[in-house]
Amino acid sequence: MCSRPKSQELRQLRDILTKALEGLEDIADRNFPSGSWPSLDMPISPVENQNQWEPHKDPEIQRLSNLVVAAAYQLINLVREPFASLVDVACGVRSLFHYPVQLHSPVFLRQSLLTAALNTANELNVAEILREYGTQGADVLEIAAKCQADAEKLGRCLRILATHHVFREVQPNVFAHNRISSLLDTDVPHEQLREDQLNKYETYTGHNDVSAYLGHLDQISASDVAKASLCHLEDVRTTGELYPSPKQTPFQKALNTSEDLFSWMHNPEHKYEFSRHNACIRATTRWNASEALLSGKRLFDNVRAGHVKLSATSFDWNSLPEGGIVVDVGGGTGKPAAELAKAFPRLKFVVQDQEAVVQKALKYWQVNDPKMLTEGRVSFTAHDFFKAQPVVGADVYLARIVFHDWDDKHVIQILKRLRAAASSKTRLIVADYILPFASKSSLSSLIFTDSPTIDPPPPLLPNLGKAHANTYYLDIATGRREHFRSTFKYFKKLDGKSSK
Structure with missing residues (x-):
């Protein structure tokens, strides 16, 4: 089976959609009083539903609707970033778990099937096995034999x-990679994974971040994010302060632990989860084009010593002086700092995180870019960001995807430590998740474009709906930490508290 050119496939899907939609319009014109297809915004009235013609019982409408759904979904996966498609599979289905159920219940199995299938393929290293077979693929009997699984179930x-x-x-029963599944391949030989599954995230290749990200989200039967999402209903019914402590979240309820996520992962019993999480964090750079980080677009330049300046405009990294110091606070294994260091070699980057994370970071970069370390463009330092900041008067403190992991009290503590170390010229750049309302708001235009005056074209949702749904999935499905902040007003509030 040969693959068609992408442009031809785009045209074919467009033609299928156009013809099917025109067919639905013709049927609506003949059968609906309004002459148009019912709006998605209009609720179904029980009385009207009894008296009106029911379109989806019409065989021709069913046929055309199936074509629209199939073509639209294939088109989505064709044009969307493959990583986003994988994340959609990994946490989109599981986000339905808004009530506690038993792991073996039919309800759980129905709702988690797609997510569980992805987790199964990932943990059985199917992607690494299929790499060896190329475009012709492998019979499921061969795949199952290599990963010691039941062929029919696999x-x-x-x-x-x-x-x-x-x-x-x-x-039939012969499977191969496509663009989306190929991202699961860690490039680790399957034989090494057979010897020890930990090799999947301990070999420090540059290709295991996607598998790690999905594994962190997907593990239905393991002690990760998935179990915590099962406690969502119980958590929503709990009134009072929103997550007054990182030790009082659905994560603790689900795992019956008093530890926060990061302390839990540092337990030697959870070394697989810890190694996977370190690789997982590198995948967060895939959420945005590298230009977004390099240009500083949609970052928050919100603290200059005692002065607040809050905006969503670009930050000019070239405005920093020769040899300027950028401290990446809670920077993990340093993937964002490395991208910045390559783009701006005149700057020095200091990545701070816990000692165990720093050790893994050094091993990762000694394999992937040792020159970056030896030249001193990027250095790693063990530091607890709740304690006094050791790098005083840095040109920039960068807090990327840090604050959403902590409650207000702890975020304010981090900000106070940074404010105390800042000089009059220090900038604090915050890069984190923003959750706009699904209705029109001041953030709507920033989701669609850098212009504050251009909104998504109607009838699209102001927040672009499904196109940006993965961040909302993470907000709900992780179920282990304080909800992501949604407005600029939130950052203003925190900045005001940190200055007291």
Whole structure:
């Protein structure tokens, strides 16, 4: 089976959608009183539903609707960033778990099937196995033999994934990679994974971040984010202060632990989860084009010593002096800092995190870019950001994807430590998740474009709906930490408290 050129596939899907939609319009014109298809914004009235013609019982409408759904979903996966498609599979389904159920219940199994299938393929290293077979693919019997699984059950998992455009079923029971599934491949030889699954995230290749990210989200039966999401209903019913402590979240309820997530992962019993999480954090750079970080677009330049300046405009890294110091606070293994260091070699970057994370970071970069370390463009330092900041008077303190992990009290503590170390010229750049309302708001135009005056075209949702749904999934599905902040007003509030 040969793949078609992408441009041809785009045109074919466009034509299918156009013809099917025109067919639905013709039917609506003949059968609906208004002459148009019912608006998605209009609720269904029980009385009207009894008296009106029911379109989805019409065989022709069913046929056309199936074409629209199939073509639209394939088009989504064709044009969307493949990583986003994988994350959609990993946490989109699980975000339905808004009530506690038993892991073996039919309700749980129905709702988690797609996510569970992805987790199964990831943990059984199917992506690494299929790499060896190329575009012709491998029979599920061969795949199952290599990963010591039941061939029939594995085939069903891979088929539902292929139905959602993750992997390809090139002929009955023969599966191969496609653009989306190929991102799961860590490039680690399958034999090494057979020896020790920990090699998946301890070999320090530059290709295991996506697998790690999905594994962190996906593990239905393991002690990760998925279990915590099952406690969501119980958590929502709990009134009072929103997560007064990082030790009082659904994560603790689900795992029956008093530790916060990071302390829990540092337990030697959870070394696999800890190694995977370190690789997972590197994948967060995939959420934005590298230009977004390099240009500083949509970052918050919100503290200059005692002066507040809050905006969503670009930050000019070249405005910093020769040899300027940028401290990446809680920077993990340093992937964002490394990208900045390559783009701005005149600057020095100091990445701070916990000692165990720093050690893994050094091993990772000694394999992937040792010159960056030896030249001193990026250095790593163990530091607890709740304690006094050791780098005083840095040109920039960068807090990227840090604050959403902590409650207000702890975020204010971090800000106070940075404010105390800042000089009159220091900038604090915050890069974190923003959750705009699904209705029109001051952030709507910034989601669609850098211009504050251009909104998404109607009838699209102001927040672009499904196109930006993954961040909302993370807000709900993780269920282990304080909800992501949604407005500029929130940062203003925190800045005011940190100055007291």
